[in-house]
Amino acid sequence: MATCGWARAVRGLLLDVSGVLYDSGADGGVPIAGSAEAVRRIKASGLKLQLCTNETQATRENFVRKLRALGFDISVAEVTAPAPAACRLLKERGLRPHLLVHDDLVPEFAEVDKTNPNCVVLGDAAENFTYANLNEAFRLLIGMEKPVLISLGKGRYYKETDGLKLDVGAYMKALEYACDVQAEVVGKPAKKFLESALAELGVPAEQAIMIGDDIVSDVGGAQQCGMRALQVRTGKYRPSDENHPEVKPDAYVNNLAEAVDIILQHL
Amino acid sequence: MSARRALKAVLVDLNGTLHVEDSAVPGAQEALKRLRSAPVTVRFVTNTTKESKRDLLERLTGLGFDIAEHEIFTSLTAARNLLEQQQVRPLLLVDDKALPDFTGIGTDNPNAVVVGLAPEHFHYEMMNRAFRLILDGAPLIAIHKARYFKKKDGLCLGPGPFVTGLEYATDTKATVVGKPEKTFFLEALRGTDCAPEEAVMIGDDCRDDVGGAQQAGMRGILVRTGKYRPADEDKINPAPYLTCENFPEAVEHILKQML
Numbered sequence: 001m002a003t004c005g006w007a008r009a010v011r012g013l014l015l016d017v018s019g020v021l022y023d024s025g026a027d028g029g030v031p032i033a034g035s036a037e038a039v040r041r042i043k044a045s046g047l048k049l050q051l052c053t054n055e056t057q058a059t060r061e062n063f064v065r066k067l068r069a070l071g072f073d074i075s076v077a078e079v080t081a082p083a084p085a086a087c088r089l090l091k092e093r094g095l096r097p098h099l100l101v102h103d104d105l106v107p108e109f110a111e112v113d114k115t116n117p118n119c120v121v122l123g124d125a126a127e128n129f130t131y132a133n134l135n136e137a138f139r140l141l142i143g144m145e146k147p148v149l150i151s152l153g154k155g156r157y158y159k160e161t162d163g164l165k166l167d168v169g170a171y172m173k174a175l176e177y178a179c180d181v182q183a184e185v186v187g188k189p190a191k192k193f194l195e196s197a198l199a200e201l202g203v204p205a206e207q208a209i210m211i212g213d214d215i216v217s218d219v220g221g222a223q224q225c226g227m228r229a230l231q232v233r234t235g236k237y238r239p240s241d242e243n244h245p246e247v248k249p250d251a252y253v254n255n256l257a258e259a260v261d262i263i264l265q266h267l
Numbered sequence: 268m269s270a271r272r273a274l275k276a277v278l279v280d281l282n283g284t285l286h287v288e289d290s291a292v293p294g295a296q297e298a299l300k301r302l303r304s305a306p307v308t309v310r311f312v313t314n315t316t317k318e319s320k321r322d323l324l325e326r327l328t329g330l331g332f333d334i335a336e337h338e339i340f341t342s343l344t345a346a347r348n349l350l351e352q353q354q355v356r357p358l359l360l361v362d363d364k365a366l367p368d369f370t371g372i373g374t375d376n377p378n379a380v381v382v383g384l385a386p387e388h389f390h391y392e393m394m395n396r397a398f399r400l401i402l403d404g405a406p407l408i409a410i411h412k413a414r415y416f417k418k419k420d421g422l423c424l425g426p427g428p429f430v431t432g433l434e435y436a437t438d439t440k441a442t443v444v445g446k447p448e449k450t451f452f453l454e455a456l457r458g459t460d461c462a463p464e465e466a467v468m469i470g471d472d473c474r475d476d477v478g479g480a481q482q483a484g485m486r487g488i489l490v491r492t493g494k495y496r497p498a499d500e501d502k503i504n505p506a507p508y509l510t511c512e513n514f515p516e517a518v519e520h521i522l523k524q525m526l
Contacts, residue, residue: 126391127391128391129390129391129394130390130391131386131387131389131390131424134389134424134428135386135423135424138415138422138424138428139421139422142415142422156435156436156437156438157398157402157436163395163399164395164398164399164402165395165398166391166394166395166398166432166436167436169435169436170394170398170432170433170435170436171432173428173431173432173434173435173436174424174428174429174431174432175428176431177414177427177428177431177432178414178415178424178425178427178428180414
C-alpha cells in the first residue's frame with residue numbers, strides 16, 4: 001500500500017454507476033461483484049457518497065428503484081443525473097425542447113413547455129435512435145436561425161450485459177456534423193455538471209475522489225474540476241484506456257471493492 | 268504548361284456534365300464520339316452511393332451515349348477495390364440498389380464496415396453492430412461524407428453524420444473513397460497505364476471534380492452546366508486549368524490544344 005498516496009485525506013466519494021456498481025442490460029442488469037457491499041462500507045465509514053451518472057434511460061426515481069432491487073442502498077437525493085440539470089437549464093433560458101430521448105425519461109420533462117420547440121434535447125434514446133427520429137431532430141435544428149442542441153452527456157459507448165452499445169455522444173456528433181453546430185453538454189464531463197454533483201456531495205474538490213469506468217467522462221471530467229479520479233477495470237474499461245493520450249487517472253483499481261478497501265485503510 | 272506531357276486519358280463526370288437529370292447535354296453524344304477518335308483512354312467517374320454501374324450504364328445508353336460498363340468508375344467501385352486490396356469482408360450499409368457492385372465480395376463474418384447512403388440501415392441495432400466491428404479493428408470505409416441531401420419533402424440526413432458518429436465513438440478516421448479524395452482519381456486511372464499528369468478531368472463540380480483532380484496531379488476542366496454557379500471557378504486555388512461552356516466545348520479544346 002506504499003504507493004497509494006492518492007488515497008489520503010478523503011472525505012467524500014463520487015461514484016459513476018453503470019460499469020462501477022452494475023452492468024446495465026435489457027434484463028435490468030447485474031451487480032458487479034463486491035460493489036453493493038462496497039457502498040455499504042462507504043456509508044458505514046462516515047465518508048460522504050454521491051452517485052454521478054449520465055444515465056438518461058430512466059427517471060431518477062425508477063433508476064434508484066432499479067439500483068435498490070439490485071441490492072444497492074441508495075436514495076434519490078444521492079443521485080446526480082443530467083435530466084434534472086437540463087430541466088433547470090431549459091427554464092433558466094426559456095427554451096422549449098423537442099425531445100429525442102428514451103421513452104422512460106420523458107416524465108422528467110413533464111413540467112417543461114414543449115410546444116413550438118426552439119431547441120433539441122438529445123439523450124441516450126436507444127431504440128428511439130431511428131433514422132426518422134434523427135431526421136426530425138435534424139430538420140428542426142437546420143430550420144432554426146441559431147440551432148441549439150443540448151446533449152445529456154457525450155459518452156462514446158457503454159457496456160450492457162449483451163455487449164457494448166453506442167452512447168448519446170455518437171448521435172450528438174452526427175447532429176453536430178449535419179447542422180454544423182456545437183452541442184451544449186449537460187452531464188459528465190461538463191464542468192458545471194460535475195461541480196453540481198460535488199456541491200451535492202458537500203465536500204471540496206480536493207477532498208473528493210471520483211471513481212468511474214470512463215477514462216474521459218469520469219476521470220478526465222473529475223480531474224478538470226480538481227478532484228482525484230480512479231478508473232476501475234470493470235464496465236466499459238479496455239486495456240487500451242491505460243495508454244490514453246490525454247487522460248491519466250490518479251490510479252487504476254480492479255473494481256470498486258478494491259478502491260474502497262484501499263481508501264478505508266487510509267482513513 | 269509547356270513542360271506538360273502528352274494527354275493520355277480523359278476522365279468525365281456524369282450527372283451535370285454529360286447529362287442533367289434525364290436529359291443529355293446538347294451535343295454531348297456527338298462530342299464523346301469525336302473524343303473517342305483521338306488516341307486517349309476515356310473513363311466516366313462519379314460519386315454515387317445508390318446506383319450500380321449497370322443502372323448508370325442503362326441510363327447513359329438510353330440517352331444515346333456510347334459507353335461500356337468497364338469504363339465507368341464510381342465511388343462504389345472505389346470501395347470495392349479497397350475491400351479487395353485489404354482482403355476484408357464488409358458489413359455493407361448501402362442501398363440495396365448498390366449491391367450488384369459488390370457481387371462476389373464475401374460478407375460472412377464481416378471484418379470491415381462500408382457506409383453509403385442507406386437510411387434503412389441507419390438504426391440503433393445496425394449502428395451498434397457496425398460500431399462493435401470497428402472497435403474490434405474493422406476498417407471504416409465511407410462512400411462519401413455528405414451532410415444531407417434534398418428530397419421532395421425536405422432535407423434528409425446523408426451518410427456523413429452517421430460516419431462521423433461512428434468515428435467519434437471508436438476514435439478512428441474513416442477512409443473516404445469518393446471524389447474529391449486523391450485516391451479516387453488515382454484508382455480511376457488504374458489499368459490505363461497513364462500518370463495523373465497525363466490525364467484531364469471534366470466536371471461541373473468545381474471542388475469535387477476539378478479541385479480533387481488537380482490535387483491528384485491532373486488538369487481539371489470546369490463546365491458551366493449542371494450544378495455550376497457563376498464564380499464557382501474562384502472557389503479553388505489553384506484555379507481550374509480551364510472553364511468551358513459545356514462538355515462539347517471541353518472536347519474541342521482537348522482535341523485542338525491538348526493532344
